[in-house]
Amino acid sequence: MKLSANEFINAPEKRLTLLGMSGVGKTHLAKLLSKQDAYFHYSGDYRIGAQYLNNDILANVIDRVKQDDWLKSLLENESISIQNNITFDNLSSASAFLGKVGNPELGGLPIDEFTRRQALHKQAEIQTMLDVPSFITRAQQQGTGNFINDAGGSLCELDNEDVYKTLAKHTTILYIRASKTNESTLIERAQTHPKPLYYQGEFLQEQLAVYLAENQLTYVAQINPDAFVRWIFPRLLEHRKPKYEQIAQQYGYTIDSEDLYQCRRADEVLELIAGAMS
Known part of the structure; x- marks a missing residue:
């Protein structure tokens, strides 16, 4: 929702959707x-893994377990069971899937x-973001009017106006x-700890073609997975930046990470946001 600085500061309930790459300071802002x-903290990545990809995550793990005959027999006679113990602070199962x-x-x-899993993730993220209004209502019913939607870094990749309009209607982006x-720092982290990422389909296909040509490879199956993540991450960052900016210009506001890191108290964060609105 578009607000003036005064409207935001004086609003009895503040609802935010945080947009940006993972590691840019969204969690820092929420904690401050x-x-x-009291804020209701809605983690998009958690809901994706716990709700919409839960069955697929479990099916993938079960298939891997069944490759071992001994574990397969224990699983089939119900001597053991498998659960997806995803949490806000541990999203490893969703990442591994x-x-x-x-x-x-x-x-x-x-x-x-x-690409099948990428498509599943995209649909899960779309539905997760469309769930935000119902969770705002749930938060209010629990007595918490303030709300933070900690969205994943790939929100800008959805290219779904229904999602962006819904978030803009119910929250300040x-x-x-x-x-x-x-x-x-983000690029350095990707070099040392390459992790699974969501890529927009067309962007992925273009970058795979470039990578194969640069490395004189014929098939995707020849690619070193970690090496590809290290190579593509800076390109992904540049690919996403104009998408973030377009969403912010049309539906929300922009603050700089360096300014955010200077904040030590909640009132400083609120003043920073209000400054962006003015």
């Missing part, structure tokens, strides 16, 4: 605000399976723009 007032594309012998996924220093 929560120190002053999303996986990385490339050589299966190096832990990669075949391109057809990888706040884009945390990474500084050059912050971008360098």
Whole structure:
């Protein structure tokens, strides 16, 4: 929702959707605000893994377990069971399901399976964001009017106007723009700890073609999964930046990560957001 600085500061209930790459300061902002007032913290990544991808995550794990005959027999006679113990602070099961594309012998996924999982993740994220209004109502019923939608970094990749309009109607969309220093830190982290990521389909196909040509490879199955993530991440960052900016310009506001990191109290964060509105 578009608000003036005064309307935002004086609003009895503050509802935010945080937009930006993972690691840009969304959790830091949420924690600072929560120190002053109670906020309902809605984690998009958690709901994706706990609700919409839960069955697929479990099916994938069960298929892997059944490759061992001994474990398969224990599972089939119900001596053991498998659960998805995903939490706000541990999203490993969802990340492992999303996986990385490339050589299966190096832990990669075949391109057809990888793109299938990417499509499942996109639909799960769309539904997760469309669930925000119902969770705002749930928060109010629990006595918490303040609400933070901690959206995943791939929100800008959905290209779904229904999602963006819904979020803009019920929350204030706040884009945390990474500084050059912050971008360098994100890229360095991707180099040392390459993790599964969501890619827009057309972007992925274009980058795979470039990577194969640059490395004189013929098939995606020849790609080292971690090496590809390291290579593509800076390109993904540049690909997403104009998408974030377009959403913020049309539906919300922008603050800089360096300014956010200077904040130590909730009132400083609120003043920073109000400044962006004015």
